[in-house]
Amino acid sequence: MKWRPGHRSLLTKLYIAIGLVALPLLLLHPLYVLPAVRAQLREDRVRTLRSTVETAYGVMEAYEAKVTTGELSREQAQRQAARMLQDLRYGKVEYFWVNDLSTRLVMHPYLPAMVGQDMTGYRDARGKAVFVDIVQLVQAQGEGDIAYAATRPGSREPIPKESYVKLFAPWGWILGTGVYVEDIDKEMAVMEERLMVTVGAVLLLVVGVGAVFSRRVVKPLRVLSEVAKRVAAGDLSVRVSVDKEDEVGQLGHAFNTMVTGLRETVQGIASVAVSTVANADRIRRSADVLSMGTRQRSEQMQMVADAVQEMSQGISQGAQLATLTAQAAENNGRVASEGNEAVERASRKISELVQMVHRAAQMVARLQASSEVVGQMLQLIEDISTETNILAINTAIEAARAGESGKGFGVVAAEVRKLAERSRDVVQQIDHLLKQNQEETTAAALQMRQGTLKVEEGVRLSTATADALERIVSGAQEIQARVGHLASEGTRQSSSGQALAKRIHTISASAADAVSGMEQIAQSVQDLHTQAQHLWTLAARFSPSEAQQPIVPPTTDA
Template identity: 30%
Template sequence: MGIGVRLTMIVVATVVGMVVIAALGLVNARDSLMEERRIKTREVVELATSIAAAAEARVRSGELTAEAAKTQALDRIREMRYAGDNYFWINDLDGVLLMHPHRAKAIGTSVLGLKDAAGQLMYVSFLDVARRNGGGFVEYLGRRPGTDINAAKLSYVQTFKPWGWVIGTGIYIDDVEAEFRARSLVVGGLVGGVVLLIALGAIVVARGIIRPLRHLASGMESVAAGDHQIVIGHERDRSEIGHLARALASFRDSLAEMSRLRDDNDRAAHDAQSARRAAVLGIADDLESAVGGVIGRLSGQAGEMETTAEALAVTAQKSASRAADVAQAAEDSSVSVGAVAASAEQLSASIGEIGRQVTRATDVSGQAVDEARTSSDLVAGLSGSVDRIGTVVSLINDIAAQTNLLALNATIEAARAGEAGKGFAVVAGEVKQLATQTAKATEEISGQIATIQAEAKHAAASIQTILGTIDSVNDIATAIAAAVEQQGAAAAEIARAVQTASRSTEAVTANVVNLRHDAEETDQAAAALRGGAGRVTVEAAGLNQAVGALLARIRE
């Protein structure tokens, strides 16, 4: 952005500021004029209201009647004028006109329907302000008396509450607008004159600055192009332009001196470059000799590394293969040990079951011994009972023999007695018969008792044999139980040993698997080492080529 544009912006900003200030001043002046009119209008209405208040006071004091006081107040206010021909009017709160100097025909009638030229119901507005605030201003259009001209008018109304009156007056405010326009023209003329002076001053200042600056700019371009003999001008000026011209002249001289020094430096640099090139060529020869030897040794070591890596890879592959064989063998051994462990566990379980069965057999044989002994005791008791029964049967047999003998004797005696002994003979015969039957029965019982006694003896002998057998079985079962217990302990020990062997086999398998993984990783590391050695060889060759190219460029 040029200096001329910036000066123009300053002038424009100044003009705009002045116009804004002038406009604000005019607006304040108009507001002041309107406020003066408002104050004047309110004061004259308050004066008319004071006349009505004085009349009302005389009514309260008894000097006048209310009607006389109202009439007197209306007459006095009707005659009042101010600022020329400005007047007052009075209406009540119902909109009935009580007094108006120019509306004599409307007195006593409602004026609520009267409108101004803009259609505003003037008296309705007066009553609204009076009822709402007790008084206030109303603006409307009023016709000037004796003309058909409608002009802006400002009225002030105030309520006189004791009588219910609304006292008002109005002034035309178009003269305020006329005065405002007159002041606006004056202020506008002044602002225009000032703006013109500022513009002329800005033009003069711009020309006094821009032309020398353009001349200095042209001189600076010539100096930048290499013209160190140009005349700057304006060097004797005492303003800022003179300071700038003298600074530019000093800059021109400094550039001329720098140009001379640059030529000297170029010559010295050329000489130094020639010497440096010779030194660089010597360093390049030394570098080629040293780097060539290093690259040769590096290539040899890389070859040895590659050979070692291949041997390491072969060894790792063999180790991995052997580790795989050992792992398979260890896995087979682990499976066999597992099978043996399972068999040992089954054997231990079978031995335990045999031990439980033998123990149960021992318990049963013991119960059998007890039952056999009880049976032997019962058989011995039965033999004693049978012997006692035999004794009783022998006694019964003796009694039957005696009874038979007695019956025989009785029969003999009955026969001797003749008819008198027939009845007794019959009884004796029956007794004899009963004794005979008893003898037969006792004989049969004796036979049965003999048989029972023989069987009881045979049973007692058998029970004794059974007791001996059961005791032998019990002894054998006890020995078997002891042997089974020893075999169970041995089987458990075998199972524990087999489990230990199984865990050891698993550990061996895991270690062999780890060994195989280590061998595979060794193979991978050997492959990486072989690849790295190859890359080192390639990089050494590339380095040799790069160094050769660098030395060729240095020697150019």
């Protein structure tokens, strides 16, 4: 497995942070702090040397004032000033020297043999012409600091030295003094030792703070991490023992509250999922029965439509025969017997028509009763859809409360809510179709009743015609009129039969649409059943507490 920085422990990250803080301090110490301190010490020494030279410079000014007042001659003043400067000391061993602009050594307490000599050829241990550089410095600036190598009195080893020189113009003398850099190195060594001790103490303190942090923070967090892994594995009976009330303790209380709420949510979801599966099974079985019954009603309505169509054709044929009979009666009354036979056939047809109309009326009544049953089932499906939608909303709320652990339940809740909305939409469509079907069925029943009355009237007319045929000899014209009237009524009956057939076809098509809608409801219920099973499977992933028995979903037939 490839190592990644995110896999480091919190304690490791803490020590890394400590190292990142300490590393700049350790690097800053030799690269910036010590050089800056050394430079500051050198500047302080230069300022001290300048102040010291200014003090000794006042001696020469005092003797120059005596020359100006005539109290001393210049030679006397120079001798007394050189003697006083030669005896001056500071820092126990530090001294002053004097040379002139021609590099001649005027006074030096540790080089008396060289006093009066030209120092142009004098070189330090590094080959630097010290007095020549001093003369050039004061001629250019009047005063300033200069570095060179010199030997400490009583020692032969040359060491670096910082000096400050200043020109006393009235006499042409250059007054100077200096300190050895070795003293600065000693101070730097002492300061560096103190800084190292300070940095070490800070590091030890930080390490101690890290150890305390590990005991008080990292260890409880590790325990909380292990418990969280058990919860992620499905164990909702765990709890975190909290013995502090700091931020870590508050986190433990919040974790325990979250696990308790998650356990209650999972148990509620499992219970609701089981109930949803059972309800979906009942709805599916009822929808299958209703769909089968509706399909049978549709087939019966199709048969009624075919019978009515056949009846309409028979009525039309009867009307044609009645017309032919009227024409034959006008020309020859002897065909009255044939007309009588035609009337008898029409009467039988009309009787059959009456029976078919009665059967159609019974079918329409049964279709109306089935429509009422469908409406009740649709109301039941709509109520279940509403309860499922409320369940999805409650599940989404509990999932939102659970935070990251409840994201999966939020997704399931959204899917259940979508399914409930789809079921409600399908129920509304089927309810609309059912109402339309009921209206058309009612209209068809009314038409059937009217058709029955007209057929019964036709029977009566047929009977009257048969009576009239017996008196055909005496009233041929009356027979012609009645036969014409019979033909007209047959035409109207044929038109009514055709209209009734069209309406029955429409009712049959509506019943077919209802069958299709019921099949969609059955499919939606099957989807709801599958989603509820999946929801229960997700809930069953978390083991219940010891006092709570697991909920087993009912097994359903495929």
